[in-house]
Each structure stands twice: as structure tokens, then as C-alpha cells.
Amino acid sequence: MGYQEQFGFQLNNKYCAGCHDPESTPQRVSNYENLEVKPHPFTEGDAFNKMSDDDLIAIISHGGPALKRSGLMPPYGYTLSKNEIEALVSYVRLVSDPPYAPGTVYTRK
Numbered sequence: 137m138g139y140q141e142q143f144g145f146q147l148n149n150k151y152c153a154g155c156h157d158p159e160s161t162p163q164r165v166s167n168y169e170n171l172e173v174k175p176h177p178f179t180e181g182d183a184f185n186k187m188s189d190d191d192l193i194a195i196i197s198h199g200g201p202a203l204k205r206s207g208l209m210p211p212y213g214y215t216l217s218k219n220e221i222e223a224l225v226s227y228v229r230l231v232s233d234p235p236y237a238p239g240t241v242y243t244r245k
């Protein structure tokens with residue numbers, strides 16, 4: 137893991153994993169089961185690979201409604217810097233399964 141991804145991983149643990157990771161750990165109880173609309177775990181490449189970097193940055197900065205998604209996805213544009221949001225995007229790309237292949241054109245559902 138490079139520095140950028142490592143930084144994204146830490147931010148994920150702090151801000152995102154509580155909703156995006158369905159597994160609870162001793163340090164963190166997952167909120168996933170309580171959410172009416174289920175977020176995708178960041179490993180789910182099928183969900184994230186068809187989103188562009190701009191889409192990811194938009195939904196992280198402005199929340200679900202930026203992409204006509206649920207408002208249960210909060211906006212982080214005031215909490216996180218541009219660098220931090222980009223680090224999160226790098227992290228999401230890194231853990232993606234199937235792996236993210238930049239340049240691949242995915243059809244939108």
C-alpha cells in the first residue's frame with residue numbers, strides 16, 4: 137500500500153467504515169444493519185468500478201443527493217480536505233474486487 141492509500145485507509149476507518157463495512161469490530165460497532173439504504177463495502181468493485189473518480193469525489197463531497205442517491209450518505213466536503221477525499225478515492229480503487237482498470241468503459245445501469 138502506498139502512502140496515499142494508507143492515508144485513505146485510516147480516513148476510511150475513522151469516517152466511513154461504520155456504515156460501509158457491515159462487520160463490527162471490538163473498536164467499532166457497524167451501523168450497516170440500521171441503514172435503510174445499504175451502502176456498498178468498498179471492496180465491491182462491481183459497484184465502484186463503474187463510477188468515475190469525479191463521481192466518487194462528488195458523492196463524498198456533497199453526499200448521496202449529488203448523484204441522486206440516498207441522503208443517508210452524508211456530505212464530507214466541509215469535514216475533509218480535497219487531499220483527504222482523493223486519498224479515499226485511491227483507497228477505494230486499491231481494495232476493489234474485481235480490480236479497478238482505469239480507462240475501461242463501464243455501462244451504467
Ligand code: HEC
Nearest residue numbers: 151152155173174175176196200205206208209210212224
Ligand atoms: C452514515 C452512514 C454513512 C457514512 C458514515 C458514509 N456513507 Fe457512503 N453511503 C452511505 C449510504 C447509505 C450509501 C448508499 C446511497 C444510495 O445508494 O442511495 C452510500 C454510498 C456511498 C458511495 C456510492 C457507492 C455506494 O456504496 O453505493 C460512495 C462512493 C460512498 N458512499 C463513499 C463514502 C466515503 C468515502 C465515506 C467516508 C468519508 C462514506 N461514504 C461514509 C452511507 C454512509
